[in-house]
Amino acid sequence: MQLGNGWKPAVAPAARLDVLRVGLGAGLGLVLAAALVQLALWAGWQGSWALFAPLGATAVLVFAVHTGPLSQPWSCVVGNTVAALWALLVVRWWPQQALGWLLPAVAVGGAIAWMQITRALHPPGGAVALLLALEAQHGVLHGWSYAFAPIGLLTLVLVLLGVAYHRAWGKHYPLQPAAPAAAAKAQHLPSDDLSQADLQALLARFDQDYNLTAQELGQLVRAAEEQAIARRFGSVRCGQVMSARLWTCGPQDGLGQLAA
Structure with a gap:
């Protein structure tokens, strides 16, 4: 049996400095989130304050794949929050007795749909929905506020730390609009004639809509x-x-002579 290319490593080997930078950043992000949870518990804030597993997946995207469209602040914060709200709605109204075994599938599928509608597709959001559905099956139910705190708030804290951390390392996060090109160029490149619509169509053609932005494709x-x-x-x-x-001409030469 021969394995296709999809079974081979597709991720480029990371430089040692990047390994340190990404691991340290994700660790600091989770430390800050955990500290906020402890503060909430000590202060007696309302709600089920605790770290949630999908936050670790968000940390991977924010610190290791910070240039991807699915790692941007809107996708992270809104994606996790919208997914949680949908899952809480399904948990509240789904018939547990007869069709309870379908609850996780409905929660995850609907969460993905709503993340796409809000243009906030974020892979950990699917895990958020699955987590809440599985907790409900085991009798752990949360109120509506759980989607905003701790899920939305802790995601926001992680993202804000990511912004400061990447800038400290000289990285750009979130993605910045491309600087306008200089008026005069030494070499005219054919890609300069590609519009945003052209680049977006190319991304759709190769099924890369969620992996690259049109701006990144143009730069590449x-x-x-x-x-x-x-x-x-x-x-x-x-x-x-x-x-x-040398072929030369003078100011008084006619165009016919010049053409000849």
Whole structure:
């Protein structure tokens, strides 16, 4: 039996500094979230204050894949919150006696749909919905506020730390709009003629809508073209393209003479 390429490692090997940076950032994020939970418990705040497992998956995206569309603050905070609200709604109204075994599937499927509708698709949101459905099957029920605190609030705390942490390392998070291109360019690149709609259509064509933004694709295309140009002409010397005989014209020469 031969395994396809999908069974081979698809993630590029990480540099040692990146391993340290990502691991340390995720650890600090969970430390801050845990500290907030302890503060809530000591202060007697209302609600079931505790860390929830999908927050660890959010930490992976925020600190290790911070350039991805699914890792941006809106997707993280709104995605987890919307998924929790949907799961709580399903838990409250779903017939537990007859169809209780379908509860997790309905919770996760609906959560994904609502995250897409709100343009806040976030993989850990599916885990949030599944967690709440499984807890309900074991008799653990939460109120509506649970979707906002701790789920929404702890996600927001993690994201805000991610913003500060990445900037401290010289990284960009969240994604920033691309700077306007300079008016004059040494080399005109074909990708400059691609509109946002063109780039978005390419992403849809290759089923990469949720892995790259149109801005990132445009940057990749331009970088690839620049690299190709550099490789193609990097070894060319002026003597290879210069001619010994000079062709000149004067201000009084006619266009016919110039064309000839």
